[in-house]
Amino acid sequence: MSDIAKKAGVSRQALYLHFPNRTELFIAATKAKDAEFHIDARLAPSRAAKTGRERLAAFVEAWGNYIPDIHGVAKTLIVLGETDEDAAHAWAERMADMKEGCAAAVAALARDGDLRPGLTEAQATDLLWSLLSVGLWERLVRDCGWTQKAYLDEVQRLARAALLDG
Amino acid sequence: MSDIAKKAGVSRQALYLHFPNRTELFIAATKAKDAEFHIDARLAPSRAAKTGRERLAAFVEAWGNYIPDIHGVAKTLIVLGETDEDAAHAWAERMADMKEGCAAAVAALARDGDLRPGLTEAQATDLLWSLLSVGLWERLVRDCGWTQKAYLDEVQRLARAALLDG
DNA sequence: GTGTCAATTGACACCGTGTAAAGTCAACCA
DNA sequence: TGGTTGACTTTACACGGTGTCAATTGACAC
Numbered sequence: 248m249s250d251i252a253k254k255a256g257v258s259r260q261a262l263y264l265h266f267p268n269r270t271e272l273f274i275a276a277t278k279a280k281d282a283e284f285h286i287d288a289r290l291a292p293s294r295a296a297k298t299g300r301e302r303l304a305a306f307v308e309a310w311g312n313y314i315p316d317i318h319g320v321a322k323t324l325i326v327l328g329e330t331d332e333d334a335a336h337a338w339a340e341r342m343a344d345m346k347e348g349c350a351a352a353v354a355a356l357a358r359d360g361d362l363r364p365g366l367t368e369a370q371a372t373d374l375l376w377s378l379l380s381v382g383l384w385e386r387l388v389r390d391c392g393w394t395q396k397a398y399l400d401e402v403q404r405l406a407r408a409a410l411l412d413g
Numbered sequence: 414m415s416d417i418a419k420k421a422g423v424s425r426q427a428l429y430l431h432f433p434n435r436t437e438l439f440i441a442a443t444k445a446k447d448a449e450f451h452i453d454a455r456l457a458p459s460r461a462a463k464t465g466r467e468r469l470a471a472f473v474e475a476w477g478n479y480i481p482d483i484h485g486v487a488k489t490l491i492v493l494g495e496t497d498e499d500a501a502h503a504w505a506e507r508m509a510d511m512k513e514g515c516a517a518a519v520a521a522l523a524r525d526g527d528l529r530p531g532l533t534e535a536q537a538t539d540l541l542w543s544l545l546s547v548g549l550w551e552r553l554v555r556d557c558g559w560t561q562k563a564y565l566d567e568v569q570r571l572a573r574a575a576l577l578d579g
Numbered sequence: 580g581t582g583t584c585a586a587t588t589g590a591c592a593c594c595g596t597g598t599a600a601a602g603t604c605a606a607c608c609a
Numbered sequence: 610t611g612g613t614t615g616a617c618t619t620t621a622c623a624c625g626g627t628g629t630c631a632a633t634t635g636a637c638a639c
Contacts, residue, residue, distance in 0.1 A: 258588075268627080269628090326496075405574065426620095434596080
């Protein structure tokens with residue numbers, strides 16, 4: 248909190264006039280980033296896609312490219328969530344929203360009959376959601392030094408391999 | 414530290430007689446778990462595999478089944494690593510060891526000519542290592558409620574889809 | 580001018596980590 | 610048997626971070 252106050256050019260106590268506690272500050276920061284980076288607009292192409300395959304590709308691209316933009320605040324919230332109930336809940340809510348997007352893409356694939364045999368929609372949704380987790384991005388881009396493009400190409404491939412028929 | 418001391422039935426200060434600080438305690442706990450759960454023995458079938466494909470399957474199975482056993486201490490070390498240099502280093506070292514196993518499996522695949530065209534050995538190693546991360550296990554098993562078997566089957570499939578030719 | 584509002588300063592309580600010192604107790608040994 | 614050693618306990622404290630509280634300042638609106 249001291250560091251943030253210093254960066255913001257206000258006193259540490261002033262932060263508590265705006266946010267009840269550290270967790271709420273980061274929750275607000277995450278929401279602010281969502282607005283700043285127009286998450287909803289980025290997901291529009293996915294919603295507009297005609298086929299399930301197109302929808303999957305558009306969703307993976309939108310979310311995969313969104314991760315680096317919000318990684319800072321998102322990561323903080325995740326780490327906070329390991330010890331703070333409220334932070335964990337806030338992040339879980341956020342992830343639930345994202346999972347709805349996954350479910351919609353999976354539903355479109357199922358409608359087209361493109362879903363891999365032996366995979367339920369729920370399983371496919373879980374799988375896509377897991378492949379698009381912040382963790383996998385961190386492993387490949389941050390830890391292994393992959394470019395964003397290489398990461399995205401590979402996740403597209405993985406998503407197709409995991410969900411599609413054939 | 415208080416909680417641990419209570420569980421152990423000793424005073425909090427006694428812990429500091431055995432470990433210089435909290436981080437070192439958890440590093441020691443992780444090593445103790447490795448010994449308790451015989452990580453080296455579990456990886457033996459992978460090293461003994463004839464073909465690259467067999468080696469990949471054996472390695473994925475061994476590590477994938479190892480994760481739940483060490484998840485408690487491993488997770489603690491990971492979380493600690495977010496704020497503690499030493500913990501981060503300890504975990505990174507551990508991950509480097511694991512990555513060597515990935516590299517060996519990938520090398521066996523390359524030797525057999527089974528590696529997917531357009532994928533270098535280094536990229537394939539990064540990819541396998543990322544698929545076998547604790548994070549993906551947490552997403553599917555802990556967050557989505559998958560069984561260990563369902564997780565393992567899916568990761569086997571993902572690994573094959575990501576690395577193999579065809 | 581007065582009231583209001585945002586922010587400041589300074590103080591403090593609480594908790595967790597880590598350090599330090601003095602005391603207890605049992606085992607071992609000459 | 611008495612003395613030493615070593616592991617552990619109790620008590621105390623320093624430090625840093627979070628969160629609370631009260632008094633004060635300064636600007637702006639009416």
